[in-house]
Amino acid sequence: MPEFTFRSAQQFSATTMDHRKMKRLSMDMDGIRIDSVHSSEASDTTSDHDNDNDNDNDNDSLSTSNLFELRLTSTKGFGLVATKDIPRGTCVTSELPLFTLPPTLLTWDEACPQTRKAEVIALQRLTASQLDAYTALHYNARSVNLPMREAIRTHLLSKQYTESTLETAVKDNIIKVAIFNTNCVSMGENSSLGSGIFLNFSRANHSCTPNVENCFNTVTGCETLYAIREIEENAEITVSYIDQLYLPIEERQHALRRWEFKCDCAACEGSEAEESAHRRRKIEGLTEVFARLEKKSRPASSSPLRVRMPKSVGEKSEFAEDLVTLLKEEGLVGMPLAYALRWASKYGLEAGKCLAALEFARQAVEVEQTCVGNVMKLPDSAEAWLNKLESMAASDDKRFKAERERARKEQEKERIKNEKEEAKREKDEAKRLEKEAWQKKKAEEVSQMALWVAEAARLKREREISESEAKVDAKKKKEAAKTALKKARRVVRTGAEKTEIADLDIERLLAALGAEETVALAEKLSELQGESEVWKMLHEEMEKKRY
Ligand SMILES: C[S@@+](CC[C@H](N)C(=O)[O-])C[C@H]1O[C@@H](n2cnc3c(N)ncnc32)[C@H](O)[C@@H]1O
Numbered sequence: 001m002p003e004f005t006f007r008s009a010q011q012f013s014a015t016t017m018d019h020r021k022m023k024r025l026s027m028d029m030d031g032i033r034i035d036s037v038h039s040s041e042a043s044d045t046t047s048d049h050d051n052d053n054d055n056d057n058d059n060d061s062l063s064t065s066n067l068f069e070l071r072l073t074s075t076k077g078f079g080l081v082a083t084k085d086i087p088r089g090t091c092v093t094s095e096l097p098l099f100t101l102p103p104t105l106l107t108w109d110e111a112c113p114q115t116r117k118a119e120v121i122a123l124q125r126l127t128a129s130q131l132d133a134y135t136a137l138h139y140n141a142r143s144v145n146l147p148m149r150e151a152i153r154t155h156l157l158s159k160q161y162t163e164s165t166l167e168t169a170v171k172d173n174i175i176k177v178a179i180f181n182t183n184c185v186s187m188g189e190n191s192s193l194g195s196g197i198f199l200n201f202s203r204a205n206h207s208c209t210p211n212v213e214n215c216f217n218t219v220t221g222c223e224t225l226y227a228i229r230e231i232e233e234n235a236e237i238t239v240s241y242i243d244q245l246y247l248p249i250e251e252r253q254h255a256l257r258r259w260e261f262k263c264d265c266a267a268c269e270g271s272e273a274e275e276s277a278h279r280r281r282k283i284e285g286l287t288e289v290f291a292r293l294e295k296k297s298r299p300a301s302s303s304p305l306r307v308r309m310p311k312s313v314g315e316k317s318e319f320a321e322d323l324v325t326l327l328k329e330e331g332l333v334g335m336p337l338a339y340a341l342r343w344a345s346k347y348g349l350e351a352g353k354c355l356a357a358l359e360f361a362r363q364a365v366e367v368e369q370t371c372v373g374n375v376m377k378l379p380d381s382a383e384a385w386l387n388k389l390e391s392m393a394a395s396d397d398k399r400f401k402a403e404r405e406r407a408r409k410e411q412e413k414e415r416i417k418n419e420k421e422e423a424k425r426e427k428d429e430a431k432r433l434e435k436e437a438w439q440k441k442k443a444e445e446v447s448q449m450a451l452w453v454a455e456a457a458r459l460k461r462e463r464e465i466s467e468s469e470a471k472v473d474a475k476k477k478k479e480a481a482k483t484a485l486k487k488a489r490r491v492v493r494t495g496a497e498k499t500e501i502a503d504l505d506i507e508r509l510l511a512a513l514g515a516e517e518t519v520a521l522a523e524k525l526s527e528l529q530g531e532s533e534v535w536k537m538l539h540e541e542m543e544k545k546r547y
Pocket residue numbers: 075076077078079137138139140182183201202203204205206207258259260261262263264
């Protein structure tokens with residue numbers, strides 16, 4: 001990978017570049033071929049723009065897309081921020097390069113005078129507004145270094161400069177070249193189509209769990225960014241600057257040092273970083289396993305990996321499925337997931353899991369298209385593999401037949417099991433309802449009984465109260481009668497005062513006195529008071545009782 005270039009995550013075919021789609025000004029100078037193109041939004045089938053009408057307008061504004069805008073972030077300089085919710089699979093941007101350098105130029109070789117020369121010449125070809133947009137881009141200080149300065153100086157020496165104007169020209173050009181080295185993107189497989197500057201993409205910041213996948217579309221000649229997950233309005237649109245996102249945190253930071261920042265995304269810092277590192281370690285191990293199985297070289301990590309290789313086809317398929325699960329859990333849902341799905345499909349088929357293999361292949365194609373759209377076909381796309389599996393399935397291949405039969409039996413077993421479970425659930429439910437009804441009835445009975453007991457207690461209390469009141473009444477009556485009797489006897493015996501006699505309660509008195517004493521009392525009263533009111537009443541009573 002060239003130094004100072006963004007990764008182009010996928011390996012693309014160099015042969016399908018559609019030159020009609022690029023407004024290209026080519027020239028040969030000292031044997032160097034320089035392609036310079038105007039920047040404009042180009043279209044993919046899923047993009048809103050149409051790049052068929054190439055126009056001569058300078059279209060240098062950052063973006064014509066209404067999905068995002070350039071905003072100043074708190075710690076990363078400028079960045080691309082979503083202006084609305086962006087669904088997964090959306091082409092966020094598809095743009096032609098501002099200019100490109102051919103693959104023969106080694107952009108990573110800072111001391112290469114030919115490359116510096118090509119850059120300087122390409123930059124001279126930009127219009128004023130293109131140059132403005134270009135010089136507004138960010139550059140890394142470490143790109144401004146001595147070997148590069150010398151290379152530029154060597155190139156400019158051949159021009160008509162005086163000693164003092166040469167220095168100014170070197171200064172002016174070194175920043176521009178530093179901008180190129182910070183922002184250039186390799187195009188095509190192993191930079192086979194050279195490298196270019198893309199104004200939108202140059203503003204995308206890095207994350208170790210990016211939400212877009214970038215790729216150079218060899219059909220349209222555009223660098224595209226596709227949303228690999230839902231991106232919410234106001235969220236930053238992030239790409240990955242490095243290929244191996246499964247590397248340990250320190251190694252990722254080391255790989256990013258060329259861009260002069262320390263990544264502080266959730267996978268690098270914060271509460272989730274440890275869990276993420278653990279998962280990525282497993283992902284790295286499994287990726288190593290499949291790199292070995294597929295005999296593909298994997299860029300070496302600083303710590304050599306010791307992995308346990310699967311011992312059977314069944315294990316290979318399980319390892320691949322584990323990798324798929326881990327990548328999904330970790331949110332690494334771009335091309336690495338597409339590859340893992342493909343392995344799960346391939347080794348699934350070997351293990352006789354034909355239907356699962358077919359499903360994994362479908363998912364692999366879907367993820368690939370989410371990452372690169374469907375205009376361009378990846379040279380080793382999963383589509384060919386899917387087609388093969390689909391035709392095997394359609395032609396009643398005996399592995400598929402056996403698998404289907406197995407699946408049918410499994411389904412039947414599952415159905416019977418479900419039915420049994422359902423019947424058991426219904427029975428249990430009926431029992432539960434019955435028990436509930438019984439408990440309800442019991443509870444009602446108990447509460448009825450409680451009411452009765454309370455009522456009985458209340459009645460008993462009332463009865464006790466009225467009995468005790470009656471007792472008190474009777475006692476009072478008895479005592480009143482006693483008092484009256486005492487009074488009457490005193491009257492008869494001693495001859496009482498008038499008032500005292502008037503106070504006598506005749507009825508009670510008569511109830512207490514016998515006939516003899518009543519007669520004596522009447523005589524005494526008449527003697528004392530004459531035929532008073534009291535005497536009259538006493539007399540009446542005596543007559544009634546015939547004393
Ligand atoms: C290609 S530019 C990206 C756009 C740039 N932020 C700007 O203002 O134009 C790369 C530079 O952005 C900054 N950058 C990118 N990703 C970052 C991150 N995750 N954290 C901090 N700085 C980041 C670094 O300064 C890096 O050198």
